[in-house]
Amino acid sequence: QQQVKQSPQSLIVQKGGISIINCAYENTAFDYFPWYQQFPGKGPALLIAIRPDVSEKKEGRFTISFNKSAKQFSLHIMDSQPGDSATYFCAASKENYQLIWGAGTKLIIKP
Amino acid sequence: NAGVMQNPRHLVRRRGQEARLRCSPMKGHSHVYWYRQLPEEGLKFMVYLQKENIIDESGMPKERFSAEFPKEGPSILRIQQVVRGDSAAYFCASSPQQGLEDTEAFFGQGTRLTVV
Numbered sequence: 001q002q003q004v005k006q007s008p009q010s011l012i013v014q015k016g017g018i019s020i021i022n023c024a025y026e027n028t029a030f031d032y033f034p035w036y037q038q039f040p041g042k043g044p045a046l047l048i049a050i051r052p053d054v055s056e057k058k059e060g061r062f063t064i065s066f067n068k069s070a071k072q073f074s075l076h077i078m079d080s081q082p083g084d085s086a087t088y089f090c091a092a093s094k095e096n097y098q099l100i101w102g103a104g105t106k107l108i109i110k111p
Numbered sequence: 112n113a114g115v116m117q118n119p120r121h122l123v124r125r126r127g128q129e130a131r132l133r134c135s136p137m138k139g140h141s142h143v144y145w146y147r148q149l150p151e152e153g154l155k156f157m158v159y160l161q162k163e164n165i166i167d168e169s170g171m172p173k174e175r176f177s178a179e180f181p182k183e184g185p186s187i188l189r190i191q192q193v194v195r196g197d198s199a200a201y202f203c204a205s206s207p208q209q210g211l212e213d214t215e216a217f218f219g220q221g222t223r224l225t226v227v
Contacts, residue, residue, distance in 0.1 A: 006153075032212050043115070043202050043218030044154065046211075089153050096210030097144055098167065101153025 002027060004092050006102025014110050019077040021105045023090035026071060030092040034099070035064065035075045038087045047088070048075070080109045115140075115205050115219035116185075123225045130190040130197070132222045136205030137215075143186045144211065145178060148200040148221070157201075160186060166209075193226045200224075 005024045013019045023033075034049035050057045050064040050073065057064045063076040077084055087106050091099040116135040124130050136143050141162050146154040156170040160180035171178065175193075180186040190197055200223045206216035 004153075034212075041220065043204075043220045045218065046214065046216070049212070091153070093211075095167075096212045097142075097159050097206075098156045098170070099146075099154070099211055101155070103151065103153050 002100055004090060004100050004102045006090050006105060008105060009103070010106040010108070012108045012110060013080045015080060015082060017080050017109075019080045019084065019107055019109070020074060021088055021090070021107070022072065022074045023092075023102050024070075024072045025092050025100075027092070027094070027100075028071070029094045030100075032093045032096065033064070033066065033073050034091050035062075036089045036091065036101075038089065038104075044089060077107075080107075082109045082111050085109045115203055115217050117201075117203050117219035117222050119222060120220065121223050121225070123227060124193045125227055126194060127192050130193050130224055130226075132188040132190075132201050132203075132224070133185040134188070134203030134205075134219060135185040136203075137217060140205035140207050140215075142206045142209055143180050144204045144206075145186070145188050146202045146204070146218075148202060150199075154202060157188070190224075193224075195226050198224055198226045 035047045036044035037047045038044040061078045066073045087104045090102040093099045143160045145157040148154045158178045159167040175191045177189045200221045202221045204218045206213045
């Protein structure tokens with residue numbers, strides 16, 4: 001019930017391509033769904049977040065798609081760049097600090 | 112603003128020793144959260160503190176682990192009698208008000224604890 005399942009574990013995308021990372025949850029009480037970006041040796045940084053009252057949120061090249069009925073949400077990175085190479089984590093929460101995190105996706109953008 | 116400062120960045124302890132991890136929140140932030148990250152896994156919530164108060168420690172192991180956020184100075188995560196399974200990256204985050212949903216909430220770079 002408390003899990004957030006993230007896939008794939010790793011992803012290789014050509015420069016300019018679209019990177020897609022998926023997450024699924026079970027607890028319908030979750031009401032906040034952020035994505036974090038983490039570079040090696042650094043702490044995670046909030047990238048973009050969505051609430052269940054909208055189905056999509058876009059910020060620059062990053063888009064979250066949210067499917068409430070399927071209890072799934074995904075991150076799309078358009079025009080992927082080598083600088084986007086990092087580990088991406090999805091998360092969910094119902095208490096606004098007790099985030100439940102996915103296991104992470106290591107994204108590599110090939111030049 | 113220097114951001115959330117954690118030290119040390121790397122800490123090596125022998126089994127049975129104590130580990131003390133420090134977190135200085137961003138200036139103006141009075142809410143601190145500690146998370147643990149095991150290799151190849153996401154972060155797991157441990158504890159949420161405000162100045163001089165533990166608000167939620169539901170993610171903390173019942174034994175050997177303690178946390179504090181005194182009126183003056185950094186927040187401290189203390190692990191007594193460390194075991195190999197405590198080896199992990201420990202991250203601290205801070206925010207100006209309750210909640211990591213605040214866009215002003217930030218994570219530190221973490222302390223990587225290795226127990227040998």
